[in-house]
Amino acid sequence: NAGVTQTPKFQVLKTGQSMTLQCAQDMNHNSMYWYRQDPGMGLRLIYYSASEGTTDKGEVPNGYNVSRLNKREFSLRLESAAPSQTSVYFCASSEREGTKNIQYFGAGTRLSVL
Amino acid sequence: GQQLNQSPQSMFIQEGEDVSMNCTSSSIFNTWLWYKQDPGEGPVLLIALYKAGELTSNGRLTAQFGITRKDSFLNISASIPSDVGIYFCAGQASGTYKYIFGTGTRLKVLA
Numbered sequence: 001n002a003g004v005t006q007t008p009k010f011q012v013l014k015t016g017q018s019m020t021l022q023c024a025q026d027m028n029h030n031s032m033y034w035y036r037q038d039p040g041m042g043l044r045l046i047y048y049s050a051s052e053g054t055t056d057k058g059e060v061p062n063g064y065n066v067s068r069l070n071k072r073e074f075s076l077r078l079e080s081a082a083p084s085q086t087s088v089y090f091c092a093s094s095e096r097e098g099t100k101n102i103q104y105f106g107a108g109t110r111l112s113v114l
Numbered sequence: 115g116q117q118l119n120q121s122p123q124s125m126f127i128q129e130g131e132d133v134s135m136n137c138t139s140s141s142i143f144n145t146w147l148w149y150k151q152d153p154g155e156g157p158v159l160l161i162a163l164y165k166a167g168e169l170t171s172n173g174r175l176t177a178q179f180g181i182t183r184k185d186s187f188l189n190i191s192a193s194i195p196s197d198v199g200i201y202f203c204a205g206q207a208s209g210t211y212k213y214i215f216g217t218g219t220r221l222k223v224l225a
Contacts, residue, residue, distance in 0.1 A: 040217060
């Protein structure tokens with residue numbers, strides 16, 4: 001049981017390049033999330049998908065797009081990377097059980113934009 | 115964007131000491147989660163809290179859901195070197211799928 005798997009683990013881009021960060025979960029969770037983590041800023045929500053077929057903007061969506069490909073997969077795309085998007089990106093998934101809704105995180109993708 | 119106030123930002127303690135950290139919010143939450151993040155890894159859930167006043171333990175860790183529903187506390191007793199890492203709180207309001215995260219408490223344990 002792998003949980004939440006993110007690929008790649010590391011990536012270096014030049015300004016203006018595009019790339020897609022992949023995320024897959026094997027816990028049959030309905031909800032998936034993308035965060036970025038910057039020093040001293042904690043985790044900030046980029047986009048989330050409450051269920052298959054829906055996506056919504058989070059706190060910092062500018063410069064990103066997402067696709068909920070199916071229940072398992074939720075990808076994050078940078079169309080034209082900028083140095084300000086240098087960060088560590090985390091994917092998470094969750095399933096609401098009554099009042100309980102715990103998020104489980106992947107190991108992260110470390111992205112540098114030069 | 116909205117973030118929780120988490121304190122302290124960092125702390126250095128001697129092995130064996132107890133540790134306390136807290137999170138406060140201007141909003142009422144229905145759920146509080148506490149995570150630990152090791153270097154190069156994603157956050158790992160430590161404790162989940164669902165009711166005001168709830169006190170929950172996980173080994174040497176104890177967390178409380180504040181009565182006002184606007185704060186939460188995490189205590190670590192008898193710290194050991196492997197407690198080193200960043201601890202995050204996260205709160206979720208009723209009717210939303212989103213969590214708001216604190217800025218983290220960086221813990222360093224001196225042997």
